[in-house]
């Protein structure tokens with residue numbers, strides 16, 4: 001565990017040389033993403049943040065931006081509204097960012113919803129849970145890689161379940177389309193493995209970009225109440241009366257989670273670039289200290305999940321990569 005004091009100290013060391021001068025937050029309108037933006041802004045740094053969220057959140061986002069500007073007038077926050085569950089909209093948003101920026105230091109992605117209400121399909125034929133937590137995130141990476149490469153410290157942070165990969169994913173039905181295959185937990189197992197496997201492939205191709213897949217632990221963001229749950233179902237009341245209160249007691253506060261996610265986004269512990277640290281460099285999934293993919297838990301520890309990943313590399317990585325590329329292809 002990286003002590004919280006070490007995390008806070010590191011975050012206060014953000015300076016021009018290791019600062020994310022340009023950052024894109026997808027899912028920064030609530031929860032861990034929103035709190036991580038606040039932590040970044042509260043350090044007083046001069047930075048430009050692209051805040052991306054659905055149009056229905058525009059009013060909330062504008063209030064959020066006004067508060068951020070009050071806290072730190074030197075920060076610039078650009079609100080880009082779009083349905084990131086649609087890959088065509090991801091392309092439109094990325095084209096806009098590309099037209100304005102020449103480099104990107106941080107791409108931070110935390111969108112998601114827990115699907116207790118069965119598989120659904122967007123107008124593009126993809127399940128929204130899979131899209132928000134995987135396909136759309138991989139599309140953002142693909143579109144923005146040229147900008148990330150152009151940064152001296154390009155970093156991608158995806159928040160889902162890094163280190164929790166399981167060996168028994170269904171490689172022949174990655175999106176769980178077969179009758180009876182789809183389930184809330186099952187979808188998360190698939191998504192977590194696909195995120196890690198595809199990001200590891202990106203990391204192998206991109207020596208100058210660091211990739212981080214975090215598991216935030218249980219964080220009291222209220223995301224249990226925004227799950228896709230049938231109203232008045234048993235799960236609805238379980239979320240409201242059991243899971244929510246339990247997470248409040250045992251979970252990390254959104255502030256601590258955000259401090260730790262800002263650390264994961266900026267510390268040289270992961271990949272050797274960023275805010276210098278006295279700690280021994282964390283190991284990426286290939287056992288090195290340089291750029292690569294880091295699986296980071298809620299306490300900022302990196303793990304290799306070696307046994308499971310070794311198996312998944314043999315059985316699932318190529319399939320997950322090809323499947324993801326096929327899904328993205330019409331929207332590139």
Ligand SMILES: NC(=O)c1ccc[n+]([C@@H]2O[C@H](COP(=O)([O-])OP(=O)(O)OC[C@H]3O[C@@H](n4cnc5c(N)ncnc54)[C@H](OP(=O)(O)O)[C@@H]3O)[C@@H](O)[C@H]2O)c1
Pocket residue numbers: 026027028029030031032033053054056057083084085110111112113114128132133159160161215216217218219220221222223226
């Ligand atoms: N919190 C936890 O305890 C926990 C534990 C393990 C894993 N995770 C994962 O970590 C990630 C972040 O969690 P969180 O607690 O910060 O989640 P959150 O508070 O629910 O925030 C999720 C973000 O996703 C956006 N979003 C949800 N549905 C959307 C849709 N249909 N289209 C576009 N955007 C949508 C939300 O936008 P709006 O602001 O517009 O609603 C919000 O910005 C999620 O993937 C979650 O599954 C969380």
